[in-house]
Amino acid sequence: MFHGFGPHDVGLFHHLNSINYFRANEHAMRFYQLCLLSFFWASLWGQTEYPQDSFRSPLDIPLILAGTFGELRSDHFHAGIDIKTQQRQGLPVYAIADGTVTRIKVSHWGYGKALYIAHPNGHTSVYAHLQKFSPEIEAYIKRIQYEKRSYEVEVFPDFGELGVKKEDLVAYTGNTGGSSGPHLHFEIRNSISEKPTNPLLYGLEVRDATSPTLMEVYGYPLSSDAQVNQSQNKIQLNFRRQADGTYLADKVYASGTIGFGVVTFDRQDLAANKNGVFSIQQTVNGKVYTDFDFTSFSFKETRYINTLIDYEHYSRYRKRIQRCFKTNGNHLGIYNKLYNDGKIMVNNGMTYKVKILVADLEGNTTVLNIPVEGKVQEIQVEREEKESENFLIANRPNNYKLGNSSVYFPADTFYEDFYIDLKNSGDTVQIHNTSIPAHKRFTISFDVSGIEAEKREKMFIARLSKSGKIGYESTYKRGANFTTKTRHLGTFTLATDTIAPKIRAKNFKNKQWLTNYKYLSLHISDDLSGIDSYRATLNGEWILMEYEPKKRTLTYNFDDKILDQKQCELKVIVTDNVGNTSTFNSHFYRN
Numbered sequence: 001m002f003h004g005f006g007p008h009d010v011g012l013f014h015h016l017n018s019i020n021y022f023r024a025n026e027h028a029m030r031f032y033q034l035c036l037l038s039f040f041w042a043s044l045w046g047q048t049e050y051p052q053d054s055f056r057s058p059l060d061i062p063l064i065l066a067g068t069f070g071e072l073r074s075d076h077f078h079a080g081i082d083i084k085t086q087q088r089q090g091l092p093v094y095a096i097a098d099g100t101v102t103r104i105k106v107s108h109w110g111y112g113k114a115l116y117i118a119h120p121n122g123h124t125s126v127y128a129h130l131q132k133f134s135p136e137i138e139a140y141i142k143r144i145q146y147e148k149r150s151y152e153v154e155v156f157p158d159f160g161e162l163g164v165k166k167e168d169l170v171a172y173t174g175n176t177g178g179s180s181g182p183h184l185h186f187e188i189r190n191s192i193s194e195k196p197t198n199p200l201l202y203g204l205e206v207r208d209a210t211s212p213t214l215m216e217v218y219g220y221p222l223s224s225d226a227q228v229n230q231s232q233n234k235i236q237l238n239f240r241r242q243a244d245g246t247y248l249a250d251k252v253y254a255s256g257t258i259g260f261g262v263v264t265f266d267r268q269d270l271a272a273n274k275n276g277v278f279s280i281q282q283t284v285n286g287k288v289y290t291d292f293d294f295t296s297f298s299f300k301e302t303r304y305i306n307t308l309i310d311y312e313h314y315s316r317y318r319k320r321i322q323r324c325f326k327t328n329g330n331h332l333g334i335y336n337k338l339y340n341d342g343k344i345m346v347n348n349g350m351t352y353k354v355k356i357l358v359a360d361l362e363g364n365t366t367v368l369n370i371p372v373e374g375k376v377q378e379i380q381v382e383r384e385e386k387e388s389e390n391f392l393i394a395n396r397p398n399n400y401k402l403g404n405s406s407v408y409f410p411a412d413t414f415y416e417d418f419y420i421d422l423k424n425s426g427d428t429v430q431i432h433n434t435s436i437p438a439h440k441r442f443t444i445s446f447d448v449s450g451i452e453a454e455k456r457e458k459m460f461i462a463r464l465s466k467s468g469k470i471g472y473e474s475t476y477k478r479g480a481n482f483t484t485k486t487r488h489l490g491t492f493t494l495a496t497d498t499i500a501p502k503i504r505a506k507n508f509k510n511k512q513w514l515t516n517y518k519y520l521s522l523h524i525s526d527d528l529s530g531i532d533s534y535r536a537t538l539n540g541e542w543i544l545m546e547y548e549p550k551k552r553t554l555t556y557n558f559d560d561k562i563l564d565q566k567q568c569e570l571k572v573i574v575t576d577n578v579g580n581t582s583t584f585n586s587h588f589y590r591n
């Protein structure tokens with residue numbers, strides 16, 4: 001049962017029951033009840049948006065972070081904090097407050113094994129990349145996995161079905177899904193809007209007395225008549241640390257509308273990890289031009305990170321410049337204040353004191369002063385014009401035919417208009433390059449009518465990496481038409497995969513006695529198109545095998561099933577993305 005409510009809420013609950021907006025299904029209704037109740041509960045008791053004493057830490061170890069909230073990641077802002085787990089897995093994870101499990105997801109990718117707990121104060125805590133769940137939750141999810149015959153599952157338990165108390169052990173830390181080392185990914189979301197909020201705003205303790213580090217500073221000429229230090233292109237600025245701890249940039253001579261950008265990171269006290277900063281503010285002669293921070297954002301807007309950073313610079317140097325000015329395609333809601341979109345109009349003969357303040361959540365602030373003088377100078381670096389025959393208007397749909405292939409961009413695929421470069425030769429099509437980010441998925445089609453139907457079966461659309469490596473793109477085949485939807489510009493081609501996946505036993509041999517074994521482990525791999533699915537049976541019955549793509553392993557846990565037969569026949573079938581199939585058979589014995 002759910003334990004979180006006091007005697008006061010009974011009436012409220014009844015009142016909510018009488019609201020007839022929610023007719024969808026019982027589960028949804030209960031969830032909305034929970035949300036509404038949380039909302040009323042929170043407002044009745046005058047709780048702030050970020051209650052300070054409600055939550056305990058999800059772990060028993062000191063919180064040392066490998067990632068902060070809002071940290072700049074590829075195509076998204078980090079929605080939680082990454083807590084280091086001492087290079088180990090299996091650390092106990094505790095419910096941060098009373099609540100009820102509202103969602104459990106098990107996936108090969110992304111969050112791996114993830115648990116969502118809704119709390120009566122209107123917040124939901126999220127625990128991800130878990131190794132496994134608590135015995136009770138583990139039994140619950142395994143029952144569903146065996147029912148659905150799938151390792152990957154997502155369930156929304158009924159309200160109160162899996163109730164938890166603060167401090168209850170709910171899971172163990174791991175490294176599942178898109179995690180590159182053992183850690184706990186932890187989030188606190190608003191239960192109603194599902195907006196992730198900065199978990200460190202709730203009083204969790206992380207030692208941080210270190211100010212953010214400023215790595216690089218850039219000046220941007222923005223208007224067509226603009227220049228910065230005799231350049232019409234973005235230019236790097238020199239800066240030095242002053243005796244008072246602030247930083248001072250060399251005087252900038254500029255004209256027209258200009259902007260600035262910084263490469264910066266924050267380090268906590270106890271780890272070397274380069275984490276994200278909390279806020280950036282830009283003032284000009286004391287007036288705030290730009291102010292944004294990472295208290296909260298929505299998943300809907302997270303991809304607009306590609307408009308906050310200088311994406312072209314990132315694609316070339318893998319460094320993220322955070323721009324203190326907002327471009328037209330930028331629809332981020334993280335700004336507290338913007339004046340003239342953070343752009344500075346520089347007039348001849350005038351001087352401007354530009355100040356950039358970069359802070360972490362503890363308020364440790366790094367200050368950079370940039371003196372600017374309005375002066376038209378002789379241009380030494382002219383604007384690079386990258387013209388092509390196709391000028392793409394971003395807010396319109398665009399369709400291009402390229403030999404036996406075509407590409408269709410829906411309206412607003414891109415943030416800005418640009419000259420698009422398109423080339424094709426044979427089965428390969430080059431769709432611009434990776435320097436421009438796409439917001440929406442666009443469609444690439446290949447006409448394969450010139451290829452025998454039999455050969456087509458083993459073919460797929462591939463994206464070529466810069467080094468020419470083949471990557472499978474989900475390929476939809478309709479007769480002689482192959483299509484894929486992608487958000488990546490670059491080089492695409494038709495590739496063929498005729499080789500079936502490889503399967504081999506890792507910790508056992510055929511006809512071996514495995515009485516004392518806790519688990520079976522197999523290695524599976526596939527060249528070119530990659531693994532699509534797998535299926536394993538023991539004496540003809542479906543068994544749950546956990547697939548870990550990073551290690552290319554399939555694992556079966558003997559605890560799952562009581563085997564009543566001494567002799568066991570294991571059968572594993574693995575299929576790749578074009579349908580090549582391999583079957584692995586093995587006998588073993590157990591007492």
Ligand SMILES: [Zn+2]
Pocket residue numbers: 067078080081082184185186
């Ligand atoms: Zn994370």
